[in-house]
Amino acid sequence: MKLLNFLRGEAFQRGVHPPSHKEATADRSIRRLPFAPQLVVPLSQHIGKSPKPIVRVGQEVVRGQLIAQSDDWLSVPHHAPATGVIEAIELRPSARGPWVESIVIRVQSGSTQEDLWGKPQDLSNATPQELLQAIWDSGMVGLGGAAFPTHAKLTVPKQAHVHTLVVNGCECEPFLTCDHRVMVEEADALMAGIRYGMRATSAVRTIIGVEDNKPDAVKAIQAAIDKIGATDIFVEAVPTKYPQGSEKMLIMALFGVEIPSGGLPVSLGMVVNNVGTLAALGKLLPAGRGLTERVVTVTGPGVARPGDYRVPLGTPLKFVLEYAGAEVNSRQVIMGGPMMGQSAASLDVPITKGVSGVLVLRGEDIAEREQRVVYPCIKCGECVESCPMGLNPSILGMLASRRDYEPMGSHYHLGDCFECGCCTYVCPSNIQLAQQFRIAKQVLRERATA
Amino acid sequence: MSSTIEIRSAPHVKGSRTVEQIMRQVVYSLVPVCAFFVWQYGISALALITVVTGVCIWTERVFTGTGTQSGHIQDYSSVITGLLLALTLPPGFPLWMAAVAAFISIALGKALFGGIGFNVFNPALVGRAFAQAAFPTAIATYTPSFLSGRGSEFIPSSLALPLMQPADTAAWLHGMQIDGWTGATPLAQWKFEQTLVGAGELLTSLGGHLPIGPSPVLIVLCGLYLASRRFMDWRIPMAVFGSAAITAWALFLLDPARFPTPFFTLLSGGLALGAVYMATDMATSPVTPKGMWFYGALIGFLTVIIRNFSGLPEGVMYAILLGNAVTPLIERVTQPTPFGKGASKKARRAASYSLNPSYISRDGDVQERDKS
Ligand code: SF4
Ligand code: SF4
Numbered sequence A: 001m002k003l004l005n006f007l008r009g010e011a012f013q014r015g016v017h018p019p020s021h022k023e024a025t026a027d028r029s030i031r032r033l034p035f036a037p038q039l040v041v042p043l044s045q046h047i048g049k050s051p052k053p054i055v056r057v058g059q060e061v062v063r064g065q066l067i068a069q070s071d072d073w074l075s076v077p078h079h080a081p082a083t084g085v086i087e088a089i090e091l092r093p094s095a096r097g098p099w100v101e102s103i104v105i106r107v108q109s110g111s112t113q114e115d116l117w118g119k120p121q122d123l124s125n126a127t128p129q130e131l132l133q134a135i136w137d138s139g140m141v142g143l144g145g146a147a148f149p150t151h152a153k154l155t156v157p158k159q160a161h162v163h164t165l166v167v168n169g170c171e172c173e174p175f176l177t178c179d180h181r182v183m184v185e186e187a188d189a190l191m192a193g194i195r196y197g198m199r200a201t202s203a204v205r206t207i208i209g210v211e212d213n214k215p216d217a218v219k220a221i222q223a224a225i226d227k228i229g230a231t232d233i234f235v236e237a238v239p240t241k242y243p244q245g246s247e248k249m250l251i252m253a254l255f256g257v258e259i260p261s262g263g264l265p266v267s268l269g270m271v272v273n274n275v276g277t278l279a280a281l282g283k284l285l286p287a288g289r290g291l292t293e294r295v296v297t298v299t300g301p302g303v304a305r306p307g308d309y310r311v312p313l314g315t316p317l318k319f320v321l322e323y324a325g326a327e328v329n330s331r332q333v334i335m336g337g338p339m340m341g342q343s344a345a346s347l348d349v350p351i352t353k354g355v356s357g358v359l360v361l362r363g364e365d366i367a368e369r370e371q372r373v374v375y376p377c378i379k380c381g382e383c384v385e386s387c388p389m390g391l392n393p394s395i396l397g398m399l400a401s402r403r404d405y406e407p408m409g410s411h412y413h414l415g416d417c418f419e420c421g422c423c424t425y426v427c428p429s430n431i432q433l434a435q436q437f438r439i440a441k442q443v444l445r446e447r448a449t450a
Numbered sequence B: 001m002s003s004t005i006e007i008r009s010a011p012h013v014k015g016s017r018t019v020e021q022i023m024r025q026v027v028y029s030l031v032p033v034c035a036f037f038v039w040q041y042g043i044s045a046l047a048l049i050t051v052v053t054g055v056c057i058w059t060e061r062v063f064t065g066t067g068t069q070s071g072h073i074q075d076y077s078s079v080i081t082g083l084l085l086a087l088t089l090p091p092g093f094p095l096w097m098a099a100v101a102a103f104i105s106i107a108l109g110k111a112l113f114g115g116i117g118f119n120v121f122n123p124a125l126v127g128r129a130f131a132q133a134a135f136p137t138a139i140a141t142y143t144p145s146f147l148s149g150r151g152s153e154f155i156p157s158s159l160a161l162p163l164m165q166p167a168d169t170a171a172w173l174h175g176m177q178i179d180g181w182t183g184a185t186p187l188a189q190w191k192f193e194q195t196l197v198g199a200g201e202l203l204t205s206l207g208g209h210l211p212i213g214p215s216p217v218l219i220v221l222c223g224l225y226l227a228s229r230r231f232m233d234w235r236i237p238m239a240v241f242g243s244a245a246i247t248a249w250a251l252f253l254l255d256p257a258r259f260p261t262p263f264f265t266l267l268s269g270g271l272a273l274g275a276v277y278m279a280t281d282m283a284t285s286p287v288t289p290k291g292m293w294f295y296g297a298l299i300g301f302l303t304v305i306i307r308n309f310s311g312l313p314e315g316v317m318y319a320i321l322l323g324n325a326v327t328p329l330i331e332r333v334t335q336p337t338p339f340g341k342g343a344s345k346k347a348r349r350a351a352s353y354s355l356n357p358s359y360i361s362r363d364g365d366v367q368e369r370d371k372s
Helices: A002-008 A128-137 A178-185 A187-201 A215-228 A247-255 A275-287 A317-324 A363-371 A382-386 A393-401 A405-410 A422-426 A433-449 B019-041 B043-065 B077-088 B095-107 B123-134 B136-140 B169-174 B186-193 B199-204 B216-228 B235-254 B262-267 B271-278 B289-309 B316-333
Strands: A038-042 A066-069 A084-093 A099-107 A164-169 A205-211 A233-238 A270-274 A293-299 A307-312 A330-335 A357-362
Touching (some): A178 A187, A187 A275, A205 A215, A247 A270, A270 A275, A293 A317, A307 A317, A317 A330, A317 A357, A357 A363, B019 B043, B019 B077, B019 B271, B043 B077, B043 B095, B123 B136, B216 B235, B216 B271, B235 B262, B235 B271, B235 B289
Parallel strands (some): A164 A205
Antiparallel strands (some): A038 A099, A084 A099, A330 A357
């Protein structure tokens, strides 16, 4: 199979095959998480200026009601995830650590998760402009993890011409299955979302890339395509390999082209969106609603009831973990997947629009890693053979350990590193390469602006 | 849920490969080679391997213990150095000299540079080069393999007292009455006497009482095991063998009377051991895939040149040390091309979807888009 893909020139080069660990959640349907007593909506959840709250403390809000908005193009509005009372607008801990301005809602007991707000709209004759506005109003961001505002992503720059909408259903991160379940259960909504996406970008075809370890998702999507009789939407199984879900790698797998370094897919006439995002759009747009919940994979060796949960945005991690039955001795909680996700700084942080998974590790799961000795680089070359961007993490790591950051950027293409973590994953010397690169990039950025 | 959770940086999962594991696998793969060596030369070879490896481990321990070098004694890398050094010495090499060479290999070859990963030259070869310079007679004195009493009787030179010249093995061997014994290795025989040992005997190391090391076939097999499990990079030995074969073949075509056949070149001396186990030493070989080809090719080429055009019968050691020395340079000019920076922006031929915007196509099946 691998050889075949190689001969067909389909897979991107290098990459790694971490154990997938998806069995625990891949076959369970998505379940709803009840409301926590209190929900916390951080105002700034993505790049761009943070939106301004338009509610005041003490005000009653209805689920789906607009609570914060912004006119900055790279920022999106927020909607109330639950019916209740605005308890406070204050600083709350965020996943990254610093406290950020957040809207705190006390949930009215017994309130329904049915979306009550929203004005159904007929978008069948909408222009791309109107569609983009409707997407912007829905507060949608990329649900794959990057949380980049969807309306901005679907906007085609003036001179560019887009012919293909690429839909990313790879979900190459181990443990995560939320996109997988969405593809299986909400393929029809996905089709609706794809139609909106195609019209907003004027694309003439759509290709959905799904890693070949999810045959049921491919089948479900094919069935949905057949159901609407679409001849311009294709689903394609791509080789399972991390980081297949990165835009550049997916485009390589589908079209056999490399996006030029520093360029965007749009330079080749493509726009890439995540399956979860489009499926959510397919449901929200016709109803004229905003994004108030998302599917989150809650899993890990210490979780008693792992699964994909439909979680109201703003639900504190602690509540999610208690509901899923996480073990008491959990030592590390990761928001996102294990390769690129972030360690949560506290259990009080809320689920935000960009959180695709919550992974809980116990003491014994990390013990082995912790005991490992860190050696100097033995130049085994494993990292060079695994870096999907074709960099040389070995020399980058040696420069970083000497704090010699300038040549990393000027000679060894540090700017092309997207922190996928493949190099750290394979390094037998246990060097935290990706982390060193994050720091180096930060230092170089600061030097550039200073 | 405990209220204290810890913060770590991504990625949060890690592959299972460790430095210890790699080094251990290399040691395991060397076990058959060492066993063969002991079978060939008996108790002397066993003592040689034990002493050299022991001294290497001890030296490593002293230097890691005092904090002079990085690494840990458990990492097995000093064991590899010891085994390889022992395999490059003649079986009857005086043990005290071997111990000195072993100490030098770790102290000068490794600790001086800062320990594992920092060394510029292959430590085993540093020790071997030292022995060559300090004990030129002893290192050129070979004894025949498969002597009848080898399981119980030491080669007399092995047990020379420290700082003493070893006993002369010639008289001892004379008593054994081996036909045609000259004491020269096949390479030296070719160089100085123009006699060629048969390929079959070289291949297996089993014929008669040849003064040669373990069979190249066995070494290559052990190397194949390592390469198949990706504990060793296959490119370097391939490049060494390939370029040695091509160079030797070209010379052979030029003057078949003066130069040996390529087969002889590939199978004789330490080429197999050097190509499979010493040139591939990770720390001292390039990390870039293209660089590995260059480096291997350079070593193969230099080996043949040194063997044929210098006063020395054997050239692998110097070829590899030279290769080690130019490794940083090779790396600098063979950095990989990052994704998206390659010259060709063209689509690979066999991709599933065409890039042509005017078609909705799949698998090259051209289906004109409805233009209305
Ligand atoms: S983290 Fe950067 S350097 Fe490491 S493998 Fe990924 S892209 Fe390459
Ligand atoms: S994987 Fe680690 S030890 Fe190996 S070359 Fe890369 S940085 Fe060095």
